[in-house]
């Protein structure tokens with residue numbers, strides 16, 4: 001059995017039930033085979049064996065009192081995956097389905113993504129099976145305080161720096177930062193995505209969505225195409241989706257869909273983003289409420305957006321939201337570019353369909369790295385006790401996304417997979433981490 005296949009088989013055997021983690025490892029490792037064959041030093045030093053095992057995982061109880069005075073208990077996680085190139089860095093996800101396998105897949109992916117940013121950021125991820133939906137602000141605060149009371153033991157501005165992800169935005173980051181500061185009596189950049197009044201960076205809120213479009217724009221331009229006048233479908237209606245929609249429109253594209261876990265809206269005239277912002281960012285409502293603002297739009301309950309014809313599709317909600325059949329339908333309807341705002345939104349079979357049909361495909365770890373890259377810029381500003389203008393941050397984000405495209409495209413070409421940015425992003429992300437691990441010895 002080849003080195004890669006041996007590590008995949010062993011990982012699956014040793015981590016029963018961690019299906020998303022298996023999926024991520026099964027996607028990444030085969031694309032590294034060509035690099036590993038060319039550089040036997042990686043196998044000799046057991047690089048893959050080390051890469052697939054987190055440096056450490058914390059699983060902890062999070063007890064809190066709800067508004068009725070009833071005791072509630074959730075399970076919290078932090079996976080510190082890889083610190084070869086910098087302090088652990090990666091978001092926190094609050095969602096009822098969160099499990100160790102999910103956090104491990106996210107931490108594994110984050111390690112390569114952070115490497116691609118070219119900033120000194122290691123890989124980590126965390127979260128809890130807490131559902132912020134339907135909770136009062138007071139309950140969310142109580143939960144966040146209890147969560148941070150334990151999580152804070154493992155963090156530090158040069159140790160491990162979490163941020164937001166699904167279910168964790170400015171409100172949650174604020175409550176967690178307050179609790180960390182209260183316990184540790186230190187004002188340090190231990191979280192990113194902070195409010196602008198206490199050390200946050202201008203542009204971080206928008207960064208993942210904007211960065212996604214900077215990547216798409218670069219990918220299209222290099223293929224002699226442009227966003228101007230193109231029909232775009234976006235899934236989700238959270239942080240990433242909203243700012244992806246905003247920047248897509250700035251580039252002259254027409255976004256016609258958005259969704260949440262209830263269903264999707266289709267607006268042939270183009271999404272009214274002010275309405276979506278009011279529903280989602282102000283009222284914390286459901287996407288079907290969009291019909292109150294735009295009665296001519298359509299809402300489809302319980303379905304995803306991929307049946308809607310488009311030129312460009314941007315999955316920005318969650319993992320495995322786009323399967324093989326969705327990919328075939330997109331291709332059939334003339335979609336020629338897909339870029340992942342979410343982490344692992346496409347199944348491995350869907351990715352194969354895109355690549356086999358010559359779809360320009362921007363994989364998550366490259367296309368959505370703008371969020372964590374801007375988190376890296378927030379850490380730099382915190383360390384320097386300064387703050388940059390929105391324009392300065394945005395220029396750096398743009399430069400980083402163009403550079404990520406160049407790394408993915410360049411590595412793909414160098415290793416015989418021209419145009420395959422999945423392989424290219426994996427290889428480029430891997431090489432920096434693997435070389436850093438080699439240079440630091442067996443640790």
Ligand code: NDP
Pocket residue numbers: 164165166167168208236237238239240241259260261262316317318319341342343368369371372
């Ligand atoms: P938000 O919580 O702001 O929004 C998530 C959106 O996805 C909501 O519309 C939500 O709908 C939908 N969604 C979540 N889970 C499911 C599900 N199981 N089925 C259907 N829809 C679902 O999260 P973000 O926008 O921050 O994150 C979205 C994706 O982008 C995630 O994959 C995340 O890991 C990734 N990402 C985020 C970054 C960031 O900086 N925030 C950076 C890089 C990647 P509902 O409200 O109904 O649950």
Ligand code: 2IT
Pocket residue numbers: 089090091092110113161162163164165192343368369371372373375
């Ligand atoms: O998946 C991701 O890259 C994020 N949720 C952002 C992580 C971060 O540390 O900004």
